[in-house]
Amino acid sequence: MADAVFRITDLRKSFGPTQVLSGVSIELHAGEVTVLMGANGAGKSTLVRIVSGVYERDGGTITLNGKDFAPTSPAEAIRAGVVTVHQNINDGVVVTLDVATNLTLDRLNGAGAKFLYNPRRVRRQARDVAARMGLDVDLDAEIGKLSLADRQMVAIARAMAHEPKVLILDEPTSSLSSAEANRLFSVIDRLRGRGVAILYISHRMSDIRRLADRIVSLRDGRITGLFDIKPLDYEGAVNAMLGQKINLSQVAVKDADKTVFSVENLSLAEQARPFSLKLGDGEIVAITGLVGVGKTAFAETLFGVRRPLSGTMNLRGKAYAPHSTADAIIQGVFLVAKDRAENGIVKDFNVYENMSLPFLDRISRFGVSRRRAERAVARAAIADLGIVCRTERDDMATLSGGNQQKTMVARWMSQPANLFILDEPFQGVDIAARRDIAAKLRASAAGRATLIFVTEIDEALETADRILVMSEHTIVGEHRNAEVDIDRLLAEIAGQPVRSARNDILQAHP
C-alpha cells in the first residue's frame, strides 16, 4: 500500500547469539490502529525499543513519510514525530512532581529550553497541552495522588503535544480497570480521527476487538500473520501468535486414576468466577491461556505465595492451605517459577548449589551442609536430564538458557513431590531442551500430580494429558489431549463467546 506513513522493512536485531527479530516488516497507516500481538519473548519489546530510539537495529530499514528514520536516542525519535507510551505507566511520569510540570517536562530539556524555570509559563503551556487533549485533571495535583489511568493520560497528553505522526502504545491497559481502559479507548478514537497512525501492542482480546483496524501477529521474531479484512479474524490472529502447528510428537495420553490434589470453588480475583479442578496421580495437566489471565496468580496461590480470595484446596485427602513457600515445600508442593533469572537462579551460586537450595535442610546434618552429598545429587541430575556443563561446579552464567532451565527443573525433582507445578517452564528454552524436559516430566510423572502453566498451545499439546484453558482468572475449558478441538481451544483462549461449547464442558464436568 502506498499510503503507509510508517514503514518497517526487514528489521533485524540480535543479542549475542540470540536473534530476537529476524526480518520484521510492518506498515502503519494514518488514521488506523494497527494491533501488534505477540506472546512473551516474541520480540515486541525489542521492536518498540528500536522504534523509540533505545536500541540500535542490526539490519533493515524504517521510513517515516518516505524518509529514512534512524533515531539514535528517544529524544530524537520524538522530535521526528514517533512517540512511544511505555507499558510501565510510572516510567512516563515523575510521581513527585505536579501535573503541570509533568505535562511540560520535555520542554525543560534540549535546545531552546529556558534556563530559568518560570512557573507561570509552565502552567500556561500545561493548560494548552491539557486543553488540546481534552484532559480534565487538576494541574496542581501531584502525580502520585492520581490514579494510574490519569497518570497515563498525562503521559499521553504530553506525548501528543508534539503532534506526532506515529503513536506507539505498549500494553497500555495492562494495569487499568475496564472503566479506565474505556477512557483510554475514547482518547485513541479521537487520535485516530485526527489521522495519527497508531501501533497498539496488546494481547488483551477485549482491547483488540474494540480498537483494531488491522492485526499483525508476531512470533519468535517473525511476522506470522496479517489480518486487515473486516470482520477481522481474531482466532486466526491468536493462532498465528501462539503458533499452533500440527503437533509433531503426539503424547500417549494417560487417564488419571486417583485424585492427588483438588481445588473447590477457588476464587483468584474480585469478580472472577470461582472454579474447581481435580488432578490425578501420574497425570500431567497443562493450563493454557494468554498472558495476564491469572495463570501465575494460580501457581503462586498453590505454592503459598498468595492466598485465594475464597475456596479450599485439598492435598491427598487433607485440607491444604500453605501459609508460606516453606510450608508448601514441606507438604511436597514444589513450584518451578517462571522467569528463571528473576525468580529461580541465584547467580552467585554454581550449578550444584543452585540445585540443592530448597532442600539444604534435608541434605544437611545438624545444620552443616554436606557438599559431597549435594554434588552427588547434582551429578546424578546432570546425567539424568542431559545438562550440558563441564562439572557441577560451573557458574550458572556459563550454561545456555535451556541448560539453566533444566537445572531449575532438576532442583525441584531431586525430592519426591505430591504436586509439581511448573510456570512457563519452556520460556527461553531451545527446542531440544524443551523436549528433554517434557520427556523427563512424563517419565517421572507417577506418584505425583503435575501441573504446567504455558501460554503457547504447542507446549501444552506436547506435554500434557489434559489441557485446561484459563481466561479472566478462571477455568473456561477442558480438553483431553487425545481429541483436542483446536478451534474450540482457540476460541476459549481468545475469550470468544462460544456458549454452546462452554456449556458442553460445564455439563460434562459439573
Place this chain on the structure above:
Amino acid sequence: MTLRDFAIKYGFIALLLGLIVFFTLATDGFASPQAAVFIFQSVAITGVLALGVTATLVVGGFDLSIGSVATTAMMAAAYAMVVLEQNALVAVVICLVIGVLVGLINGYLIVYMRVPDLLATLGMMFLLVGLQRIPTEGRSIATGMTMPDGSVANGTFSPAFLALGRHRFDFFIPNLIPVSVVVLLILAALIWFFLEYTRFGRMMYAVGSNPKAAELAGAPVKAYKIWAYVISGVFASIGGILLAARLGRGDIASGNNLLLDSVAAALIGFAVLGAAKPNAFGTAIGALFVGVLLQGLTMMNAPYYTQDFVKGAVLVVALVFTFALSNRGRS
C-alpha cells in the same frame, strides 16, 4: 589461567606479602614475633567488627552503626562497673544485650519499616553516639569521676574484665598473645564456618544474591536479614567489650576510626582470592592488610593523615579489583 585471572585471584595476597617484605627491609624489627602480635592486636577490634558487618553484606545489606554500637557497649561496660559497681560478667552481659537489641531494631527498621539499610543504620549510628553520652552528660567514665548529681563514682573496672584486654597467653614466647587476638581468631573461625559450611550461611548468601529466588525456595528471607543485623550488632558489642577492657575506662573520644577501618577491611575482603563477594576469610585478610599497612607506616614514621590517605587509596584499589576486573561484579 590468564594473567588477568591470576591478578584477580592472587593480586591482593601478593600485595600483602609484598608489603610485608617491603616493611621488613625498610624498617628495623618489623619481622619479629612481637611486631606480628602487635599488628594482630591492633586489628583485633576492627577485625571483630568487620566480621560482623560481613554478615550484613552477605544478605545484601550494610551496617553503618557498628562503630557506635562498639563505643556504646564500651561506655555501658564502664558505666556498669564504675557507676553501678557491678562485676565483669554483668558488664559483659549488658554489652551483649545492647548488641542484640540494636541488631533487632536495625533489622526491624530495614525489613518491616522498609527503611533503606544505609539510612536506617546511619540513623542508628547518630542515635547511639548521642545516647551513650546521656548518662554522664558527655563526660568520659573513670573511677573517681564526679557524676551529674554531684556524687562520686567509686566503682572500678574488675580485674577479670581488664584481663580481656590486657592478659597475654604464652605461645613459645612468654606473654605473647593477647586475649583480644584469640577472640578475633575464634570469632573469625566461627563466622567462616557458619557462612561457608552451614545451610544457614548458604541461605544468607542466597538471600543476598537473589531474595526472590531464595523466598521461592522456601527461605524465610526476612528472618535471615534480621539475623544478619543481630550478628553484626553482637560482634560490634564484643568489639566494644575488648575496647573497654584495653582502655580501662569509658573514653568518649575513642573508637572514631572503628567504623571506617572495619568497613574497609570487609570491602577489601571482596578482592581476596577473587571472591567478588563478602566472605569471612577475605575480611580477616582485609583486616590484617590494614593492620600491616598501618603498623609499617607507623614504624616508618608516617604521620596519621598519610595513613588515612593510604588506607583510603587501598580501599579504592580493592573495590576496583572487585567490581571492574572480575566479571562477577557486573550485571
